[in-house]
Structure formats: structure tokens, C-alpha cells
Amino acid sequence: MAGGRGTRIASLNDSIPKPLFEICGKPVLEHEILSLKEQGLKDFIITVGYMHEKIIDYFGDGKRWNVNIEYFIEDKPLGNAGAIFKIKDKLKSDFLLINADSLFNIDINRFLTFHNQKNGLATIFTHPNSHPFDSGLVITDDNNCVLKWLSKEDERPTWYKNRVNAGIHILSPKLFDKTIDKEKIDLDRDILKPLCNSGKLFAYDSPEYVRDMGTPERFQNVCDDFSKGIVQKHNLLKKQKAIFLDRDGTINKYKGFIRNIDDFELIDGVSDAIRLINASEYLSIVITNQPVIARGEVSLEELNEIHNKMETLLGNDGAYIDKIYFCPHHPDKGFEGERIEYKIDCDCRKPKPGLLIKASQEYNIDLSQSWMIGDSDIDIIAGKRAGCKTIYIGSKPLDIECDYKTDSLLSAVKIIMESK
Numbered sequence: 001m002a003g004g005r006g007t008r009i010a011s012l013n014d015s016i017p018k019p020l021f022e023i024c025g026k027p028v029l030e031h032e033i034l035s036l037k038e039q040g041l042k043d044f045i046i047t048v049g050y051m052h053e054k055i056i057d058y059f060g061d062g063k064r065w066n067v068n069i070e071y072f073i074e075d076k077p078l079g080n081a082g083a084i085f086k087i088k089d090k091l092k093s094d095f096l097l098i099n100a101d102s103l104f105n106i107d108i109n110r111f112l113t114f115h116n117q118k119n120g121l122a123t124i125f126t127h128p129n130s131h132p133f134d135s136g137l138v139i140t141d142d143n144n145c146v147l148k149w150l151s152k153e154d155e156r157p158t159w160y161k162n163r164v165n166a167g168i169h170i171l172s173p174k175l176f177d178k179t180i181d182k183e184k185i186d187l188d189r190d191i192l193k194p195l196c197n198s199g200k201l202f203a204y205d206s207p208e209y210v211r212d213m214g215t216p217e218r219f220q221n222v223c224d225d226f227s228k229g230i231v232q233k234h235n236l237l238k239k240q241k242a243i244f245l246d247r248d249g250t251i252n253k254y255k256g257f258i259r260n261i262d263d264f265e266l267i268d269g270v271s272d273a274i275r276l277i278n279a280s281e282y283l284s285i286v287i288t289n290q291p292v293i294a295r296g297e298v299s300l301e302e303l304n305e306i307h308n309k310m311e312t313l314l315g316n317d318g319a320y321i322d323k324i325y326f327c328p329h330h331p332d333k334g335f336e337g338e339r340i341e342y343k344i345d346c347d348c349r350k351p352k353p354g355l356l357i358k359a360s361q362e363y364n365i366d367l368s369q370s371w372m373i374g375d376s377d378i379d380i381i382a383g384k385r386a387g388c389k390t391i392y393i394g395s396k397p398l399d400i401e402c403d404y405k406t407d408s409l410l411s412a413v414k415i416i417m418e419s420k
Contacts (some may be wrong), residue, residue: 002029002100003049003074003083017051019100020058021219024226027058028213029100031226033065036096039108042067045090046100047083049074079184084176091173097187099167099200103222104210106168107236114204115170118144121200122175122192125168125203127210128311128320130278135164136188138203149193159261159308162315163203166210178411207283207322207363209234233281239366243277243416244356244383245321246374247344250393250409251310254375257292261306269410271317278320283363286324287355287372287382293328300328316328323363325355351381354408356388373412 002019003300019029026034033044044067048055052073061228062069069388072087084097094115096108099348115123123171124146126138137156140163150156150164165188175191182190195201209231213219225231234240247255277284292298298306307324314320329346330338360367372383375393381404383390390402398405406412 001080001083002046002055003052003077004080004101008260009198016054016323018213019055021101021213023103023213023223029055029059030065031103032098032100033059033062033067036091036108037065037067041096041108044068044069045072045087047072047074048086049077051276069373077181079186079190080186082183082185082245084187085185088173088176089282091176094170094172097169097171099212101214101232102210102212103226104165104166104168104208105231105235106206106210111168111204111206115202118202120145120202121172122195123170123202123204124192125166125210126163126164126203126205127207128162128315128322130275130315130318130320132160132162132164132312132315134322138163138165140203144202144205145197145199146203147197149188149196151188153181157308159305159312161308162311162320163205164405166398167212168210206236207234208236226406230279230280230281235309236364238364238368240283240363241281241313242283242285242322242359242363242365242370243413244285244287244359244370244372244388245274245409246372246376246379247286247310249375250373250379252287257290257297258306259292259297261302261309264306264309264374266310266313267409269408271314271319273408273410273413274314274319274321275317276410276417280417282370282416283322284320285359285363286321287350287359288324288326289350289378290326290328291330291349294339294342295335296339303328304366323359325359327355351378351385353382353386356386360386371416373409 012347020027023031046069046073059069072083074083101246129135134152137150137160138146140146180190193202211222213222251270253267255263258264274284290303311321327348329342329344329349331345333343359365367387370388372379372388373391377398377400380390380392380400391404391406392398393404393406393412404415
């Protein structure tokens, strides 16, 4: 979809359409096409409108890149889905739909596999970002089925998971068999949001690089990320690096195990630290023991809400967590109200490294190039058993060696950034 005007970014250059804005010497749309071509996609239809002649002149029929490009020219604005109805006869099978003005580098086949497994009509690519408070918020169930899709203008929960629509979709042509009696058709409002809670719309959540460049500031950030190699490195086809973070005493103030959401408070400087991770080549992943589940002191729903509070507070500060892993188990029995199904000697409870290993499998992480940061010996042991480098936060003596000791998450992350 390359038909928009790009009014916010036009202050940088109003003589070209946004898809032709250059990032390190190539238009953003060319970066998109090359990324997709490398993964086997070669047939493109570009819907164009504003300054369409310049886009067509630059890309032509695509033979220069060994791909096939067709165009649909909007003589008048049709909304971001209107053109799809005009070309629906060309869409014989599920297809990828992307915005031509955002930079991404993702494992498309992984995305497609997820879509096929869910057998829905549509899958949207979601991810955490640094401004969830003004982004479209996607709420799903445990099966990644979309229950609600809140626009930035909609009322939202007090605490929410930082999961926002990234503007990349896999869609079935069946979605466009209907008749919509409107001149301008909006993809989200008219096509996708009505599928919420139907079992036919799913969210594929990934930490891979997808960034819009709709404002001058965001465009500059994207250019900086590309020049640093961050864009290319976050594709899950490539080995990832992660900074694994303990939760209690590392991210939030230690008050024992959190049973009441009101007791959850971020430690000063934590948002600054996680923003540094977000701006780097590392993923930010939380690894936490939560035996309060096994003890029956906190429900899974209540723990989820506590984590939503963490994500909301971080998001308000422009920081985000890529993934949260928690162990709900506890091996010792005898607690009043305990949940027997969680009373097991598991492989995921730190100091065992099970959760770090699980993360490495799900996100193709090189544990030898990753770090574990925590405020207890069990964090350090888990990190070492997984093959990570380790940093201990605190002043108490440790019975095990770690790579570094320091007094805060912010200083720990700075040590990592300076040691590269």
C-alpha cells in the first residue's frame, strides 16, 4: 500500500512520496522488496496514488530486482483497503499486505507458518513498541486469537500488555468477497476489527524489527538503526542476543513476592535501562519465579494484570519488554490453598535454566552472547547454567562467581553496552 500522502514527514522533503524516502541510500520501499525477495517472495502489486508516477518510474516492472511488479493507480483516494476490492480478482490465495512506508526485517515464513496453523481469515503482526499509549492496542486470549482491538482514541484498561499492530498482515481473499457501500474503505475499521472475538483473527507477536517512519523523528531513528545494523540483526532467521532480567528486586522494588498489584513499583532508573536495551541489538526478556501461583496466593489472571502494570508503566516511559517468562511452580507442599497441579519439581524454576533455554529455542537466541541480570544467587546460577554471562545487582556476598557486580539495572546495562 503506497498511496498515502505522508503529510507528517513531508516537512523533510515534499517533492517525493514517502515510500521513496531514502534510508542509507535506498528508498524504504526498495528495502522492503529486497527483504521479501530474499525469502522467496517475488510477485508484488503496489497500490499507488499520491505522486504515483515517481514510484512507477523508479520501480518499473521490477525486473531490475528479479521480481514482478504490477500497479493499481487510485485516481481518487479509496481508503487503505479500497484498492484491494478493485484488484481482488488477482488475489487467488492468502497474501501478504504491508505498508510501503515502514522499515521491517522479519522471518516471513515463520509468520506464514503461524498463520496457516491458526487457520483463520487474517493474521496481524504485533509487537511491543516505545509508544503504546498512542498506538492501536491488540488484546488476545492465550491462543493469540484477537478479542479486542483498541484505537488510540478508545478507552483502554488501566493496565495493558504492550502489544500493538505493526501494519503487516496475512489475509485471505475471502475477506473481500463482501460488498461495502462506501467510497473509502478502512482496512482496520471495516475489514479486520469486525473479526474480533470471532476466532478468525489472530495476532502473531514477534520482537523483530518493524518501525513506522511517519514523523521526522521516527524517520531519523529508523535511519540510525539501519546504519547500526540493528534492523538486519533482529530478523529471527539470524541468531539473536538477549539480556535476561529477573523481575522482583531488579525491575520492581523488592517487597517479597508481589501478591497485591498496588505493591508493584518500578525501581528508579529501570525504564532508562530498558530503553538502552531496546535501542541495542539485544532483546529484553524477563525471567521470573512466581511460586505464588502454586501456593494459591495469586491467580494466573492476577499475575497477568501485575505484568500488564509493569508493561504499562514502562511503556509510559518509552520502554518495553520483548517477552515475559515465568515459572508458576513450587516443589514444596503444605501451603493452605495451594494448587496441587503446580506443586512439581520442574525444569523452569530458577536456578534451573529451563526458561532461558525455552526462550533461546523460541527466539533463536545465542545464549553464549547473552546476559542474565538479577539480584540473587539463583539468577546468577541459572544464567551460568544456560551459558550466559552474568551480572549481580546488590551488595550482599555471593556464593558463586559472576562476571560483574553493580548496584542497579541501569549500571548493569551500561556495563554490557560498553563491553561489546
